[in-house]
Amino acid sequence: MQAPRDFWHFDKDISGCGVFGVIDRARRLIPGSEPIAAMCTMHDRGNGLGGGFAAYGIYPDRADWYAFHLMCDDRDALERAEGVIKQFHDIRHSEPIPTRKVASVKNPPVVWRYFVTPKSNRPAWATGDEADYMVGTVMHINTRVPGVFVFSSGKDMGAFKGVGFPEDIADFFRLDEYHAHMWTGHNRFPTNTPGWWGGAHPFTLLDWAIVHNGEISSYGINKRYLCQHGYECTLMTDTEVVAYLIDLLIRKHGLTKREASWVFAPPFWDEVDRMPEAEREAFKALRMVYGPALLNGPFAILVTDSNGMMGLNDRVKLRPLVVAEKGDRVFMSSEESSIREVCRDLDRVWAPKAGQPVIIDYLPQGGAA
Amino acid sequence: MHVKPISQHFNDFVIERERARCINCEVCVRQCSYEAHFWDEARQFVVHDSARCVGCHRCAAMCPTSCLTIRKKPSDFRDNSLWTSTYIKHIFKQADTGGVLLSGMGNPQPKPIYWDNMLLDASQVTNPSIDPLREPMELRTFLGAKPDAVDFIHTPEGPRLKQPLPPQLQLEYPIMFAAMSFGAINFNLHVAMARAATQLGICYNTGEGGLHPDLYQYGANTIVQVASGRFGVHKDYLNAGAAVEIKVGQGAKPGIGGHLPGEKIDEEVSRTRMVPQGSDAISPAPHHDIYSIEDLLQLIYAIKESTRYRVPVAVKIAAVHNAPAIASGIVRAGADIVVIDGFRGGTGAAPTMIRDNVGIPIELALASVDNRLRDEGIRNHASLVVAGGVRCSADVVKAIALGADAVYIGTAALVAVGCTLCGRCYTGKCPWGIATNAAQLKKRQNPDVAAQRMANLVRAWGHEIQEMLGGMGLNSIESLRGNRDKLRGVGLNEVELNVLGIKHAGL
Numbered sequence: 001m002q003a004p005r006d007f008w009h010f011d012k013d014i015s016g017c018g019v020f021g022v023i024d025r026a027r028r029l030i031p032g033s034e035p036i037a038a039m040c041t042m043h044d045r046g047n048g049l050g051g052g053f054a055a056y057g058i059y060p061d062r063a064d065w066y067a068f069h070l071m072c073d074d075r076d077a078l079e080r081a082e083g084v085i086k087q088f089h090d091i092r093h094s095e096p097i098p099t100r101k102v103a104s105v106k107n108p109p110v111v112w113r114y115f116v117t118p119k120s121n122r123p124a125w126a127t128g129d130e131a132d133y134m135v136g137t138v139m140h141i142n143t144r145v146p147g148v149f150v151f152s153s154g155k156d157m158g159a160f161k162g163v164g165f166p167e168d169i170a171d172f173f174r175l176d177e178y179h180a181h182m183w184t185g186h187n188r189f190p191t192n193t194p195g196w197w198g199g200a201h202p203f204t205l206l207d208w209a210i211v212h213n214g215e216i217s218s219y220g221i222n223k224r225y226l227c228q229h230g231y232e233c234t235l236m237t238d239t240e241v242v243a244y245l246i247d248l249l250i251r252k253h254g255l256t257k258r259e260a261s262w263v264f265a266p267p268f269w270d271e272v273d274r275m276p277e278a279e280r281e282a283f284k285a286l287r288m289v290y291g292p293a294l295l296n297g298p299f300a301i302l303v304t305d306s307n308g309m310m311g312l313n314d315r316v317k318l319r320p321l322v323v324a325e326k327g328d329r330v331f332m333s334s335e336e337s338s339i340r341e342v343c344r345d346l347d348r349v350w351a352p353k354a355g356q357p358v359i360i361d362y363l364p365q366g367g368a369a
Numbered sequence: 370m371h372v373k374p375i376s377q378h379f380n381d382f383v384i385e386r387e388r389a390r391c392i393n394c395e396v397c398v399r400q401c402s403y404e405a406h407f408w409d410e411a412r413q414f415v416v417h418d419s420a421r422c423v424g425c426h427r428c429a430a431m432c433p434t435s436c437l438t439i440r441k442k443p444s445d446f447r448d449n450s451l452w453t454s455t456y457i458k459h460i461f462k463q464a465d466t467g468g469v470l471l472s473g474m475g476n477p478q479p480k481p482i483y484w485d486n487m488l489l490d491a492s493q494v495t496n497p498s499i500d501p502l503r504e505p506m507e508l509r510t511f512l513g514a515k516p517d518a519v520d521f522i523h524t525p526e527g528p529r530l531k532q533p534l535p536p537q538l539q540l541e542y543p544i545m546f547a548a549m550s551f552g553a554i555n556f557n558l559h560v561a562m563a564r565a566a567t568q569l570g571i572c573y574n575t576g577e578g579g580l581h582p583d584l585y586q587y588g589a590n591t592i593v594q595v596a597s598g599r600f601g602v603h604k605d606y607l608n609a610g611a612a613v614e615i616k617v618g619q620g621a622k623p624g625i626g627g628h629l630p631g632e633k634i635d636e637e638v639s640r641t642r643m644v645p646q647g648s649d650a651i652s653p654a655p656h657h658d659i660y661s662i663e664d665l666l667q668l669i670y671a672i673k674e675s676t677r678y679r680v681p682v683a684v685k686i687a688a689v690h691n692a693p694a695i696a697s698g699i700v701r702a703g704a705d706i707v708v709i710d711g712f713r714g715g716t717g718a719a720p721t722m723i724r725d726n727v728g729i730p731i732e733l734a735l736a737s738v739d740n741r742l743r744d745e746g747i748r749n750h751a752s753l754v755v756a757g758g759v760r761c762s763a764d765v766v767k768a769i770a771l772g773a774d775a776v777y778i779g780t781a782a783l784v785a786v787g788c789t790l791c792g793r794c795y796t797g798k799c800p801w802g803i804a805t806n807a808a809q810l811k812k813r814q815n816p817d818v819a820a821q822r823m824a825n826l827v828r829a830w831g832h833e834i835q836e837m838l839g840g841m842g843l844n845s846i847e848s849l850r851g852n853r854d855k856l857r858g859v860g861l862n863e864v865e866l867n868v869l870g871i872k873h874a875g876l
């Protein structure tokens with residue numbers, strides 16, 4: 001894809017943050033109150049300019065349909081977006097996302113959700129698979145339809161985010177009324193952009209959701225690399241590149257989560273040089289081919305999808321990340337205190353090493369809990 | 370009074386000798402290959418003729434009593450912003466001889482130097498800067514074609530490659546020694562470059578002069594060049610290096626060939642180049658088997674065939690107006706590495722008019738070539754190396770941030786061994802023992818000392834690059850490559866900023 005004109009004028013936002021994630025490997029439901037309480041303890045990691053949550057397993061009755069969450073400047077923008085969605089998809093269900101008025105959440109956008117399936121008689125030019133088609137729709141709306149932003153597009157999952165502290169955003173979206181088998185939460189401390197609802201975390205694409213604490217100093221090349229592969233970065237924040245890179249590396253190029261983590265935080269050359277030959281060649285190739293996708297700079301990220309959660313630090317661990325286990329529950333957080341807040345008695349607590357991914361998958365369905 | 374041609378009255382430099390300190394040791398006499406210093410038999414002391422001075426400063430550097438100072442000759446012509454002394458002297462010379470003006474080294478004209486109008490970023494607060502003395506800081510660079518995606522077989526022992534990647538050149542620093550032929554510079558410096566490159570884990574380029582049999586042992590760190598004259602090219606030569614470079618053009622003289630004067634062709638040069646001793650070695654302007662891009666493709670694949678696809682093939686062009694389109698064609702013709710040589714690039718000899726007026730700045734060419742290859746989705750298919758006017762490690766960092774994979778340094782490597790850019794390389798009389806094959810001059814370069822100095826230079830730059838990278842919060846060079854967010858322009862207009870693809874400082 002050709003780079004947009006003046007691609008170098010896109011700004012990225014810099015922010016410090018707090019992240020929290022919890023997964024029940026046996027898919028038992030966790031009430032929204034739990035991640036909300038955890039995020040509350042990390043109140044000081046944000047400054048009220050962004051908070052958000054992602055929840056998996058919240059739409060069991062509509063699990064076969066893609067859930068589009070939209071934020072729109074006004075009703076006209078929503079109208080325009082609906083026109084586009086209708087053009088490419090069958091709308092199975094449509095409703096406003098339930099909210100309540102919260103004093104601290106000022107001027108919220110119009111938020112709406114559509115449950116859709118791609119049209120069976122897709123246009124002849126739509127050659128990719130269904131996922132490509134969905135990504136195409138999201139990209140089209142986000143870049144070409146003014147005043148509208150799709151902030152969630154997966155199946156049986158949803159992102160909820162906005163400008164405010166995470167507890168305020170949770171209150172606004174009534175997240176205490178949801179139950180999910182996996183949650184992530186994010187508290188944001190942006191330092192250079194006015195709060196924008198779309199700029200809050202998590203960032204999502206299909207059923208991928210990313211929450212991120214850190215600054216991606218390699219953003220300038222990551223975004224150009226993504227552009228070559230047809231992803232246009234428009235959200236003015238560095239976390240966006242993680243979502244798109246995950247989609248490119250895992251969905252399109254068929255890497256595993258672990259291999260993708262080696263792209264994001266590769267082992268140092270002196271370690272690679274000591275590997276047995278076949279392994280060394282594989283790691284060299286990853287680095288040579290995906291060097292522009294390396295995420296350089298401090299980060300702790302939680303990547304979730306319908307298979308589970310991955311936590312990852314940068315290759316020199318410049319951001320905190322703590323992991324804890326209790327039975328089938330696994331917690332990942334910027335601070336141990338937030339985990340202890342919701343689960344005092346833990347089986348195991350550890351801080352993963354720099355660049356070492358922690359990959360937690362759901363137990364096979366129907367298997368032992 | 371002896372009669373001199375008019376041009377020699379207006380010499381560029383004046384030699385000042387502090388008589389009180391001169392001990393008449395005649396070191397200057399022996400050092401000056403232009404015979405500017407000589408022994409006056411009648412008066413029994415050393416005298417000089419400033420008209421012969423080229424401003425190389427060898428005598429001043431070697432004088433044991435430091436009694437010599439070389440200054441620019443102060444006899445200025447009447448101020449005239451159009452008819453500067455440069456043009457007046459050019460005309461005097463040409464009226465004397467009827468010849469083409471010759472120059473050595475790169476374009477010295479006061480044209481924009483974009484390196485100086487770009488500033489780098491550093492981390493403050495939101496991301497920590499990284500200290501390379503305490504943390505790993507990786508500069509390792511691979512040159513060659515990369516596939517768009519890695520094809521793995523997932524085994525219990527971990528991922529394994531389905532098929533090996535195309536051949537790559539592994540460099541421990543993103544810096545290589547540029548093509549300077551054996552002949553243009555002498556054997557001692559070729560030994561030095563080869564040893565320095567081997568020590569550093571980088572490569573040096575043979576240039577068009579072939580490869581001396583004694584240097585085959587450094588093949589793993591050698592790029593062998595194939596240029597329009599095909600001097601010294603044979604099957605063993607092609608297979609001796611770690612990469613082959615097809616030289617189409619040179620930044621100092623785009624569009625024209627080369628001319629190594631017979632004076633520089635001694636027995637060794639003659640043997641290595643496969644040309645008769647003492648006869649001029651003239652490289653044609655074009656390759657006579659490349660009249661279009663499809664011919665280049667054939668040559669690239671002929672070389673790949675004859676090297677059995679073991680080594681990457683580079684194609685070097687001068688930075689000219691249409692460089693992005695040409696580079697795109699080169700990548701599509703199968704080159705693994707594209708080399709762009711800017712208008713500041715050095716040379717042993719070039720017509721002055723061409724050196725000073727043909728080609729474009731490397732910074733602009735690099736930015737547009739990198740954009741073009743990315744827009745076409747073929748940036749991965751070839752590495753991009755730039756040359757021509759890289760003076761310091763900050764220039765290297767800026768080049769990489771604009772999109773280069775690595776840089777070539779030629780002039781800088783020669784300065785490391787004493788070159789003072791007097792620009793008279795084509796005379797074969799280089800008093801520093803660099804651009805000369807004369808036995809008594811070339812012995813001024815000890816290969817061991819020269820290798821050490823060149824290696825020191827690259828190591829020093831390496832440390833500085835690591836510091837700058839760490840300051841930006843990066844710990845590996847590929848995160849800087851093409852990362853133009855790390856650059857800001859100062860004093861540039863909007864067109865220049867748009868071509869470079871960077872924001873102005875303050876934005």
